[in-house]
Amino acid sequence: SAAAGETFSFDIGFASFDPGSDSSAPRLWTAANDSTMSTKDDSVKQYGLSFINQLASYVAPNVRPIAIPMANSESAITYAWNGTSAIVSSVANPIWGGTFTFFDVSMQKPAFTVLLEPTKIYGVENLVRYAVTDENHKNVTELLVHDFGAVATVPDEVKTLVASGNEIYAAHAAGAFGTATSKITLLARSKFTSEQGVVPYLKLIADTQISTTTSALFGGAPLSSLASLGTSVTISNMFGQVYVGVDATAAAASCAAGVTIAQLTSDGSGGFHFDFKQIAPTSVLNPGFDTVISATAPTPRVRITNITGMKTSTGLDYMIVARDNGSGPQTIYAVPIVSTGSGIGQIADFTSVKNYFNTGGPALFSSRQFDTVISNPTQIDIRPTNLTYLTQLIVGGQQYTNSVNKNLALDAGNSIEQLYAIGDTVYVVIGNNYTNTQAPGTFQSKALFDQDGHIIGWTPWIRALGTDQQQLYSFVDRKTITGFYISAQTFANIPTFRSVHQTTFMADAVLASGDPLLSIDLFPFFASTQNQPGGVQGFFEFYNVNSNALNSHLALLFITGYGKVALYPYATENPSNSGSRIFQLSGNSLGGFFTKEDSTQHAIVAADIAGTNTPGGAPGDMDQWMFYGGISGVSVLVDPATGIGFSNYSVTPSASLVAQKIGDFLSVKKLLGGQNGFIYILTSTELFRIALDSNKFKTPATISLNPELVLSAKTLSSQPLYFLDGLLDDDLGIIGTTDGMYQLNIATKKVTKINIPNGLPAVSKLNVSSIGIGSNQDFKTLSNLYVLSNSFGTQQARLNRFVIENSVLTPFDDFLTSQPNGDGAPSSLIKFDNYMSNYFSNGTWNLASSYFLGLTQPLSGVHATPLVQQIFAGVRAGFSSSQIIMTMLSAYAPLPFAFGTNNLGGFVQESATGSLILFGNFATHANV
16 A cells, blocks of 8 residues: 555564575665554554565566564464473464564564563564465564563663564663663573473573763763763674764763673673673773763763774775764774684784794695774864874764865765665764755775775765665665665655665666656667667766855766766755756767767776866866777867856856867777876876877867877887776876886876785776875875786686875785795785676775686687676685685676676766666776
8 A cells, every 4th residue: 555656555663684595685674663562453564574685686676575574363372481391372473563662683583672662672583474364374473581670660661672683681760761770771582491392492691780970981080970860772793792872961071982792701600790891991091081982071961872893995994973972973993803812802902913824734824803992082082173093983984174074975964864884884874854964874984004904984975775765774785886775765854664676787778766856868879870889988977166155066977988978967965956868969069079970989987077277266276177088089179269168167168168179099998087287198108298288279269288198118128018997186197007116206297016915917997096086186195006917828817906195006905925034925915717807996896897708818709798797795815815715705796787898897886876877888887
C-alpha cells in the first residue's frame, strides 16, 4: 500500500546492514518506527520487520530488490531467565504491527525493543516466515527476552542497544539517563539445560552503574564528580573494546570526558562488572583544553553522540567521533587508538607507530600498531589556533578562508543520523532539511597519510551514493560497488523515511536517480554511429574554488568524446541552483581542426580550466577559460568579442561562446590549468605553457599566443622517452613517463627523477587525494599521490603511494620485508598480475581497470574483454605486494555493459550527487 516512489507505507525508524556469512546473503534489515503500526491492516503489519537481500554490482533495469516481511500474526515463543532457570512462554507476537524503539542486527539476528514494552530487550533466536503455510511450512518466531523491569520497583527503560556477535550491549535507566540511576549492561546469548532440554536465553553478564561520580569521566580538581550527566548515550564495540559516549558537564576547575572504555572485569566470585577506564590519562584530561573527547571552562560541556572505528589501509586503528558542546553543530574528529601493550583502547600518541615483522622464516611485514598512550593534550586540542593537529583531527578538513569554516554543513542540534567508516573513508548521514548552512544526504571524507601510515589530513566532504535526498541510513559496500540508503522522497522539516534504495550502474548513462541535481542523458549525443566511433573519452569536473557560500557553490562538468564535447554547469548543493541546459559542440564547431578531410572524428581526451586575475578587478576576481584537446590539437571556449571564457563561473554558457583553435599540438596527453595565469599542454614528447591574456583569444587576436617550451622528453634520456601523464600545482609539476616519474620545478626548470620502490618503467596514471577542493590543482601543500606503473612487455602493473608535503614527495612505508637494521623495505602497495591502464580510489571503492584482460599482449586484430578489478578491504600495507595475495583480495566486477568495449576510460566520482561514474565507448554509466 506504499505511495509511488516509496517502499513502505509506514515510517522506517531503523536499519542495519548485515554482511552475512558463507551460508547467508548480505541483507539490509529495516524496522518500523511508526506509532500507527498497530492500526494498520495485516498486509502492512507483516513488514514492520523486513530484510532486503543485496543484489550484485550491476542490476538490470527491470530488476528491483524485494522487501521480505518477517512478522507473522501467530504467537511468539519467548525464552526468559528468572535467575535460576529458563522460562518458556507463548505470547502475542511483539513484532506483528509493532513499533520499534531501538534496533540492531548481528549474525543475521535482530535485537530490539518495542514501544509498548520499553523495559524489555528482545533477541531473535529463530525467525521463519512463509507467505503460504501448511504442515511442512510453518511460521516460527522464537525470541530471547531480558526484562529490566521484572523485579524493579521503578522499571528501567532501555536507552540504547548495540548487537555484536552473540552479545548485546545496552544502556538503561529508571527515568532519564544520567539523572536517574543509569547502567551499562552486557547480555550474551547462552543455553540452559533443563528437563525441557536445551533452552536458549539471554544471560546477564555485567550490569554496572555509570553516573556523575564515575571517575573515568572527569579530571582535574576537585576530583569528586561531574556537574551533570546528560540524557545522551551511545555504545560502540570496536577493536575488542567497548566505548561509551555520554553528555558530560565538568564541575568548576575540572574537566569532563565524553568517552569512557567499559572494561569487563571479574568480581572474583564468578560474576563480572564493568570497570570504566579513562580514554586518555589524567595528564590529558585536565583543565585548560577543550579536546576531541573532553571539555573544560568556559565551555565545560562535551557531548559524544556517535562513535565508530576505522582500520586504515596502512594498518592502524582510529576512533571516529561526533562531538559538540551539547547543542550543536557537531564536528567529526578522528583520533588514533593504542592497539598493543598496556594502554590498549586508549587514545594514542600520533607518532607512536611501531612496525612488526615475522621472526620465523622470511622476515615479512606482520603488522603496524600504535603502542604509546597520548601524554600531550595539545595533540588533541581542538582550538582553532592549533592548526597543525586540527588538520589530522577534523574529518573533512577545516579551512580558514575569509573567516569561513568549510566543514561539514550542519545546523545546530543533533543533525547526524549515522556515522560509519569503510576502508580509509568516513561517512556521515544527515537527515535534516536544506537550510542556508546545512545540506542533507550522505557525505564522505578520505584520510590522508604520512609515510609511516598515520593520518595527517582529510579530503573535503563530498556527496556519496548519487543523491541529495534526506536520509536516515546508508551503507557503502566495497565488495559489490553498491550502496543502500533510506530516504525521504520529499524534502521536509519532519521527513518521513519510507524509501529504500540500492545503487547500481544505471544504463543509458543517466546521471541521477530521479533527482533534479544532475540528470543528463549523454547517450544520444555521444552514441556511436555506423561510420563514426562514439562514447565518452574524458569526464572532468571543475569547482568554483572562489565561492564560499554553500548554496552558490557552482561547478562545471565537461565531457569529451570523438569529435564532441559537452559542458554542463550545476550547483554542488541545493538542486534549485542547478544549471538548466547542456552546451554541446561537435564537428566543425569544435574549432575547425578536429574533423579531417576524410570526416574521421578524432578523440578529445584532455580538458582543464585555467584562470588569471581579472585586470582591474576586485581581489579574487578571475578570468577563466575552458581548454580541451586530443591527438589533433587544442581549442578554447571563448567569447570572441571579449576573449574571455568565464568570470568566476558566474556566466552560464551562452551562444556567445565558441570554440577557437589555439594550436596544432600533436598527441595531447593532458591539459594542466589552475589559477596561476597559464595553461600547460602536455603532449607525448613536450610540455608547453601559454600565458593567459584575453587579447590572445579575441577575434581577431591583438597579441600572439607565444607558446613556451617548458620541458622536452629528449632532455631526460638519450633513449626514446614519452610523456604519459602529469600533475601541476603552481610551481610543482609531476610527470609520468615511459621511463619512470619525474618532479619538475616550474620556476627553475629543474627536473628530478623520483624513485618508485618496486615500481615498473611506464608511469601511466597519476592521481592525488588532497586537502584542497580541486584535488588535481591544489595538492602541493598536503596530499597523497597514487602512482600506477606498468610493464607493457610483461603485462604487469603496480601501485605505489607517496605523501606530498610542501612540494616534497616521499614514498609510503608500504613494507613487504624487513632489513638487517630492523627497518622495513618500502614496496608497492599492490602488485597486479596483469596490465592496468587506470586506478581509482575514494578510500572505499578501490578499482583498477584495463583495456584488455590477460597475461600477454593480445594478438593484432583480436579483441579481449576489458577488466574492472575490485580491491577488497584486506589490501593494506605489506599484505598486497604479491600477485598471489592479490588474487585472494580482489575480484572482477560483473559490469556487463563494459564487456566487448574497445575503450574503457576508467572511474571518476563527481561531487554534485557523489555518483561513481564509469565511462568508455559505451558513453557513461553512473552508480546511483
